Amino acid sequence: MQQDTKPNLLFVSITDQANGAENILLQAARASNANLLFLKKVDNGGLNVPGDLQAEYVSTGSVLSGFLRLIKNLRPYRADYIIFSTHPYLNAYLGFLKRIGYLKSKLIVRECSSVLTRYKGLKRWSYKVAYLFGYPGVNLVVCQTGSMRDSFLQHLPYIDKQKVIIQKNPIDIEENLIKGKAALPAADINTEFICAAGRLIPEKGFDILITAFNEIKAERPNLHLFILGEGPEQASLEKLITELKLTDRVILKGWTANPMPYFKHAKACVVSSIKEGFPNVLLQMMILNPIVISTNCAGGIDEIPGIYLAEADNINSLTTAINLALSTKRNHKDLVMQYVQDRTPEIFIKSILNALV
Numbered sequence: 001m002q003q004d005t006k007p008n009l010l011f012v013s014i015t016d017q018a019n020g021a022e023n024i025l026l027q028a029a030r031a032s033n034a035n036l037l038f039l040k041k042v043d044n045g046g047l048n049v050p051g052d053l054q055a056e057y058v059s060t061g062s063v064l065s066g067f068l069r070l071i072k073n074l075r076p077y078r079a080d081y082i083i084f085s086t087h088p089y090l091n092a093y094l095g096f097l098k099r100i101g102y103l104k105s106k107l108i109v110r111e112c113s114s115v116l117t118r119y120k121g122l123k124r125w126s127y128k129v130a131y132l133f134g135y136p137g138v139n140l141v142v143c144q145t146g147s148m149r150d151s152f153l154q155h156l157p158y159i160d161k162q163k164v165i166i167q168k169n170p171i172d173i174e175e176n177l178i179k180g181k182a183a184l185p186a187a188d189i190n191t192e193f194i195c196a197a198g199r200l201i202p203e204k205g206f207d208i209l210i211t212a213f214n215e216i217k218a219e220r221p222n223l224h225l226f227i228l229g230e231g232p233e234q235a236s237l238e239k240l241i242t243e244l245k246l247t248d249r250v251i252l253k254g255w256t257a258n259p260m261p262y263f264k265h266a267k268a269c270v271v272s273s274i275k276e277g278f279p280n281v282l283l284q285m286m287i288l289n290p291i292v293i294s295t296n297c298a299g300g301i302d303e304i305p306g307i308y309l310a311e312a313d314n315i316n317s318l319t320t321a322i323n324l325a326l327s328t329k330r331n332h333k334d335l336v337m338q339y340v341q342d343r344t345p346e347i348f349i350k351s352i353l354n355a356l357v
Helices: 020-032 063-073 088-099 121-137 146-155 173-180 206-216 234-243 260-265 280-288 315-328 333-340 345-355
Strands: 009-015 035-040 055-059 082-086 106-110 140-143 164-166 192-197 223-228 250-254 268-271 292-295 308-310
Touching: 009 020, 009 063, 009 088, 020 035, 020 082, 020 106, 020 280, 020 345, 035 063, 055 063, 063 088, 082 088, 088 106, 088 121, 140 146, 140 345, 146 164, 173 260, 173 280, 192 206, 192 260, 206 223, 206 234, 206 315, 234 250, 260 280, 268 280, 268 315, 280 292, 280 333, 292 315, 308 315
Parallel strands: 009 035, 009 082, 035 055, 082 106, 106 140, 140 164, 192 223, 192 268, 223 250, 268 292, 292 308
Antiparallel strands: none
């Protein structure tokens, strides 16, 4: 759908937690100067929404209360808007509202992960039900990679494949470079470290990273591992760190408002994920640090120039990749910048709108 005039856009997310999917929504909203609607406002670690953007919060309580109240908050956007959302449950809910005629606006949904291959049992079944009830009402589905699109269509053959497109995740290069200029906390300035970041959940593979670090600690006695983020796996990761006697070497930093200085000053940055849609943090790391290790956890990662690749869910492979990266220290800055230059938020949202029919 070629846009002759600026469309009315609304970006909707479950929370304003500053995770990958939410950051992408914010980048797109900033690029199009559009409104934001969040089902729930988090107590801490929320997105830094610029003052010139209108952000509305449905609830400060539970996510469930946000879902229950969402219909009322959507009234101004029922028609003549393009609504863009992420997270499968929310996507399906909005799609269902379109199917029953409550929403007349066009609906674009973004797949933040391949949930039907990521989860099993009751949770996987709940996603399948959500897709079945909601996604036939969606106008356009955005997948991050070709492999994600293939998997999506394989599991959901009732969705018109013409409605499912591939659009690479955006990255605001200049913003990340500016944030990277901030100083490290005084306590970390003189520390030699490698760095990882993300929610503390099993899919991020931080237990594998910690175990791999344990394999190299003797050869690099001054090296530390910093993991930025918070999540439900914190207690189990702390237990693993204690069991491996790494309490002085592996530091769980918790949620960090600006992780970019850590990415910039690390001896290397690491993505240890087992399964991802596409790890957005990888792009940030690549912009700020010439030495980046990543597991092959998503489609297209093996095609990225200049990174050190490891097998997903493989301690030995990740250990080898980290050792190689710290020993070789290649610099592929020019190749990296060429890779990310067509991923601006402006190109991201324009390409998606042009695909809308």
